[in-house]
Amino acid sequence: MAESAEENPLQKAAYHHGDLRAGLIEATRRLVEEKGPDGFSVSDACRLAGVSTAAPYKHFKNKNEMLIAMVLEGTERHRADMLASLEGIPEGSTLRLKALGREYVSFALREPGVFRLKFGGFTDGLEDPRLQAAGEETFGIVLREVAKCIGDNGITADVRRRGFMLWSFVHGLSFILYDKKLADMGGDLDLDFILADIAERVLSR
Amino acid sequence: MAESAEENPLQKAAYHHGDLRAGLIEATRRLVEEKGPDGFSVSDACRLAGVSTAAPYKHFKNKNEMLIAMVLEGTERHRADMLASLEGIPEGSTLRLKALGREYVSFALREPGVFRLKFGGFTDGLEDPRLQAAGEETFGIVLREVAKCIGDNGITADVRRRGFMLWSFVHGLSFILYDKKLADMGGDLDLDFILADIAERVLSR
DNA sequence: TGTACATCAGTGAACGCGCGTTCACTGATGTAC
DNA sequence: TGTACATCAGTGAACGCGCGTTCACTGATGTAC
Numbered sequence: 001m002a003e004s005a006e007e008n009p010l011q012k013a014a015y016h017h018g019d020l021r022a023g024l025i026e027a028t029r030r031l032v033e034e035k036g037p038d039g040f041s042v043s044d045a046c047r048l049a050g051v052s053t054a055a056p057y058k059h060f061k062n063k064n065e066m067l068i069a070m071v072l073e074g075t076e077r078h079r080a081d082m083l084a085s086l087e088g089i090p091e092g093s094t095l096r097l098k099a100l101g102r103e104y105v106s107f108a109l110r111e112p113g114v115f116r117l118k119f120g121g122f123t124d125g126l127e128d129p130r131l132q133a134a135g136e137e138t139f140g141i142v143l144r145e146v147a148k149c150i151g152d153n154g155i156t157a158d159v160r161r162r163g164f165m166l167w168s169f170v171h172g173l174s175f176i177l178y179d180k181k182l183a184d185m186g187g188d189l190d191l192d193f194i195l196a197d198i199a200e201r202v203l204s205r
Numbered sequence: 206m207a208e209s210a211e212e213n214p215l216q217k218a219a220y221h222h223g224d225l226r227a228g229l230i231e232a233t234r235r236l237v238e239e240k241g242p243d244g245f246s247v248s249d250a251c252r253l254a255g256v257s258t259a260a261p262y263k264h265f266k267n268k269n270e271m272l273i274a275m276v277l278e279g280t281e282r283h284r285a286d287m288l289a290s291l292e293g294i295p296e297g298s299t300l301r302l303k304a305l306g307r308e309y310v311s312f313a314l315r316e317p318g319v320f321r322l323k324f325g326g327f328t329d330g331l332e333d334p335r336l337q338a339a340g341e342e343t344f345g346i347v348l349r350e351v352a353k354c355i356g357d358n359g360i361t362a363d364v365r366r367r368g369f370m371l372w373s374f375v376h377g378l379s380f381i382l383y384d385k386k387l388a389d390m391g392g393d394l395d396l397d398f399i400l401a402d403i404a405e406r407v408l409s410r
Numbered sequence: 411t412g413t414a415c416a417t418c419a420g421t422g423a424a425c426g427c428g429c430g431t432t433c434a435c436t437g438a439t440g441t442a443c
Numbered sequence: 444t445g446t447a448c449a450t451c452a453g454t455g456a457a458c459g460c461g462c463g464t465t466c467a468c469t470g471a472t473g474t475a476c
Contacts, residue, residue, distance in 0.1 A: 172377025201406040257454050
């Protein structure tokens with residue numbers, strides 16, 4: 001209550017509202033998931049957060065900054081979930097890459113709005129060095145696992161190429177599955193089998 | 206000039222303007238490529254086509270129908286280009302699948318607006334049975350080639366699975382390449398090599 | 411502990427804007443005789 | 444070939460709407476003494 005002197009910077013934003021910044025990011029996320037990236041409006045987010053339409057401008061420069069902040073937060077969760085998915089799987093096994101792929105797709109289906117906002121491009125101006133850095137960090141996780149699988153020391157050109165192939169695959173898979181084309185294209189596809197199969201094919205010498 | 210009696214139904218729309226329907230579709234395409242799917246407006250298209258803002262409603266029910274018509278037209282071109290890319294490549298060769306993949310990616314990079322509008326989803330209401338049918342037809346091309354490569358008779362579950370894997374791959378590749386992540390992820394990737402490599406890996410027994 | 415002051419998160423009203431769509435119209439073209 | 448009529452592609456003005464952003468403000472909170 002009356003403790004000051006030192007302050008937790010994470011709570012610094014909590015003044016009147018509790019933490020409007022976080023509240024607006026959450027509202028943004030929910031609206032983007034609900035109505036799609038195009039359907040999102042600052043006014044809607046304010047309505048959802050229960051503040052006036054001018055309030056966000058105390059925390060974000062403009063609409064675009066709100067979206068970027070939201071996507072950054074989602075990307076962080078995505079990265080954490082991928083790391084968590086590795087737990088308990090033996091080092092150097094292709095199963096680790098299968099797990100990463102599964103989690104990648106799973107996130108894309110759980111939060112398609114965030115996923116598409118991040119990768120769907122064309123939401124002009126949503127380019128930010130922080131977003132790119134976060135993406136590269138996530139890709140780094142994959143590269144490390146690929147290197148361990150094929151027994152290379154460090155990130156060689158070969159590791160990079162194979163990692164890129166796996167990424168392209170799960171990336172496309174995410175879009176296609178969300179678009180519900182899977183069922184239409186001949187339903188009886190086993191996602192687990194396909195993920196394991198592609199990992200083995202791409203990582204075999 | 207004064208020839209009537211019989212009429213070419215393809216030119217039937219050419220009354221006053223020449224063919225405003227086609228003109229508006231072309232304007233739509235150019236605007237979507239230029240400003241992205243979100244940036245497109247009926248007013249802009251009218252400006253570009255040189256007609257009043259009310260004119261489109263003589264040819265399309267609403268904005269969405271304009272977009273759908275444009276994407277359908279682009280999908281048709283995409284399909285034709287893919288078929289053309291097979292010419293001169295021996296039947297049953299994985300090179301045919303490499304060629305299809307290359308053309309798929311190439312189209313996505315040539316017309317990213319159309320590509321994203323078709324597959325990026327989330328442009329609410331842009332669902333149309335004709336669009337889905339066109340997509341399945343294109344996928345059929347791939348399946349036919351896969352079947353020939355692995356020597357199966359007709360479209361078996363295995364053919365379907367492998368075709369799906371290849372599609373996912375080039376689909377993701379298209380998005381990633383457009384997002385310019387390729388250069389960032391370690392530049393020296395040879396697209397031709399990767400396409401040939403993945404086709405071989407996915408089609409090997 | 412109590413008071414005076416500074417800070418700044420959130421308000422509410424207003425703005426100018428471009429949008430999608432409608433309406434009654436007009437005028438060029440095709441057709442019947 | 445010429446005239447009267449029907450058609451319907453395209454007009455231009457108008458509409459109501461929700462948007463992103465601004466502004467001067469207010470009032471709760473933290474701080475200094």
